[in-house]
Amino acid sequence: LSRLYIMVKPDGVQRGLVGEIIKRFESKGFKLIALKLTAPGKAHLEKHYADLKEKKFFPGLIEYMTSGPVVAMVWAGKNVVKSGRVLLGETNPLTSAPGTIRGDFAIDIGRNICHGSDAVESAEHEIALWFPEGVAQYDRAVDAWIYE
Numbered sequence: 541l542s543r544l545y546i547m548v549k550p551d552g553v554q555r556g557l558v559g560e561i562i563k564r565f566e567s568k569g570f571k572l573i574a575l576k577l578t579a580p581g582k583a584h585l586e587k588h589y590a591d592l593k594e595k596k597f598f599p600g601l602i603e604y605m606t607s608g609p610v611v612a613m614v615w616a617g618k619n620v621v622k623s624g625r626v627l628l629g630e631t632n633p634l635t636s637a638p639g640t641i642r643g644d645f646a647i648d649i650g651r652n653i654c655h656g657s658d659a660v661e662s663a664e665h666e667i668a669l670w671f672p673e674g675v676a677q678y679d680r681a682v683d684a685w686i687y688e
């Protein structure tokens with residue numbers, strides 16, 4: 541089992557897509573272990589996207605990400621990083637398949653409504669950054685009906 545950090549970006553919150561995004565991860569069978577609405581400052585987002593610091597779009601990205609509150613979550617499950625990225629779709633909504641979150645709800649790369657960690661290691665790094673208080677731990681009886 542692994543863990544994935546996802547975040548509904550300010551445009552996703554403004555457009556009322558928080559429930560829709562939660563619903564897709566819930567319906568898939570993943571387990572929600574942390575959730576909060578938060579509006580972190582520039583410094584925090586610069587840490588989150590530190591690997592993109594040299595990109596031309598970086599200032600615009602930070603401005604976008606600090607333009608309103610975000611909804612931060614951690615989901616747990618088998619192959620949740622890979623599977624979660626499939627649920628999200630491609631970075632560019634234009635090439636995201638219908639049926640994916642970005643494919644269904646977004647048009648521009650700079651307004652792609654949801655973030656998801658790109659690897660198990662970056663997920664753990666992002667979980668520590670966004671949930672220093674820790675995440676929940678609980679058992680679900682339904683897991684016996686999701687995993688063989």
Ligand code: GTP
Pocket residue numbers: 592597600601630631632649650651652654655656657658
């Ligand atoms: P995240 O889940 O947000 O990390 O997206 P990603 O992993 O699919 O893409 P990446 O980490 O490479 O880029 C992070 C974010 O920067 C993207 O989700 C976009 O919002 C933004 N971004 C990436 N490339 C571009 C670009 O070429 N132009 C613009 N305007 N934004 C970009």
Ligand code: MG
Pocket residue numbers: 656657658
């Ligand atoms: Mg990324």
